[in-house]
Amino acid sequence: MTIGKALTIAGSDSGGGAGIQADLKTFQELNVFGMSAITAVTAQNTLGVHGVYPLSVEAVVKQIEAIGTDLGADAVKTGMLFSSEIIQAVSECIIRFKWENIVVDPVMIAKGGASLLQNEAIAALKKHLLPLAMVITPNIPEAEVLADMSIDTIDDRLEAAKRLHQLGAKHVVMKGGHGREEELVDILYDGVEFTYFKGKRMVTKNTHGTGCTFAAAVTAELAKGKSVKHAVETAKRFIQAAIEDDLEIGSGHGPTNHWAYQKRQRGVK
């Protein structure tokens, strides 16, 4: 039996809604073998981030090498990378193992405001990692930082996507969660055309980890050999189901329901 293999290089969320934990749950739900390299441990729950403990560059590289020299990966997702040193080391590993299906989720700030990327690491992200990305999945505030512009209108989002493509990312998904439109739209740009993925904006506070989950679903589909457009379409349906099938866990911004998509596929209510 051959199975797609996906690697996530990201931070650990003790609360289980975002980071490595969200990624591995999503890989499993989309029938892909999941592997991880942890960059930092966070003490986190639905109320916020209570501590950030980065791992050494050596520890990150050793984990990636263990995977690259044995199991291999059909697609790789990066999430919280924390420092320019980790970004540079991760980029070198990606080149060394000739991994091509790279999904970069440029995680910067958690919902509660905690910084998950040092300010001085933004330049390293742009210089080393963006040119390796098959897909980059910024939310609006992240796109503003990376494209160096403010984003108010849909036209601004298209312009930001063009700028990020010029920085080397082959595909850009401008996520629309932070927008205000009633029909929420994520926009894919491949350097030639824009494709719009629309969905109902759910009114809920339980959206912790939506960005991680969405990017992990894109990664899982790429690991199965699907096209980027197909991967984004599936990821949109996956996250929509995960938000709609509300769990109500914790007293703050709760996690999404990672098994809701499978339930729908099987026709389970």
Ligand SMILES: Nc1ncnc2c1ncn2[C@@H]1O[C@H](COP(=O)(O)OP(=O)(O)O)[C@@H](O)[C@H]1O
């Ligand atoms: N309230 C919502 N209703 C439906 N989909 C949402 C909602 N909030 C976010 N999403 C979806 O979740 C994904 C992540 O969106 P976004 O909030 O922009 O990113 P992040 O979680 O990185 O801040 C996107 O696919 C977006 O369309």
Ligand SMILES: Cc1ncc(COP(=O)(O)OP(=O)(O)O)c(N)n1
């Ligand atoms: C360890 C870790 N990584 C990433 C995030 C950010 O997750 P995201 O999907 O953007 O969701 P919110 O945190 O914004 O709800 C995180 N919190 N922790």
